[in-house]
Amino acid sequence: MNDLERTTLLARLARQIAGTGADQALEWRLCRAYLAIMGGDGAAITLSYTDPSRVTLCTTDDVASRLEDLQDVLGEGPGPTAYQTEAITTADLRQRRGPWPLFTEAARDIPGPAILYAVPMRPGPSVIGVLTVHQDAAAGLPDYEQAQFLADAIGAALLKESPSSESQLQSGPWSTRAGIHQATGMVVVQLRVGPDDAIALMRAHAFSHNITLAEVAHRITSRRLRFSDGAESETS
DSSP states (O other): OOHHHHHHHHHHHHHHHHTSOTTSOHHHHHHHHHHHHHOOSEEEEEESTTSTTOEEEEESSHHHHHHHHHHHHHSOSHHHHHHHHTSOEEEETTOSOOSOHHHHHHHTTSSSOSEEEEEEEOSSSSOOEEEEEEESSOOOOSOHHHHHHHHHHHHHHHOSOOTTTHHHHHHSOHHHHHHHHHHHHHHHHHHTOOHHHHHHHHHHHHHHHTOOHHHHHHHHHTTSEEEOSSOEEEOO
């Protein structure tokens, strides 16, 4: 995937978040944005999937909630496997046999889902969680490379303590913190979103371009980078 394709995906993510009600939690809107871009009927974001600190941040519908609960209780399914193998994992619930017999059998009792995709979120050197998508029809994710990139970008948007980015906002030099705050305000105005959404999009942009949050802020405040409802554009 080239820089233009990555930038285009992030622009679509920004548009989807901007078009979703600000009264909803960021995690839920990121789930909805992922569905709108990649396709699917419901989604969930779960961090630390097989660890004792496992937590489901959001589910978009009751089916997604039940599928996450099943995998938590049974300790098997595409979510735990994706977290452990760091690879996109698929469960076809129409098949009688598969690698997760208990989960597959129980999931078939839930009306609706035919396919479940689990995409690991890897915004840094290790996976932090899994974004799962269920589909009523086996249409498949449009592009696995795009699905993985967008899941990683969403992971970066959710990450609260990234050594290369968020720590600058909390403990960096005053000029750096001020620049990030100023850039956040500009993105708020450009997209008509809240500050949390704005900083999340800036984190995603920093991740996708392998630069620091401070550099993203500098590009925004120097008007080299602009987010808008229609696009994310950058000039040299």
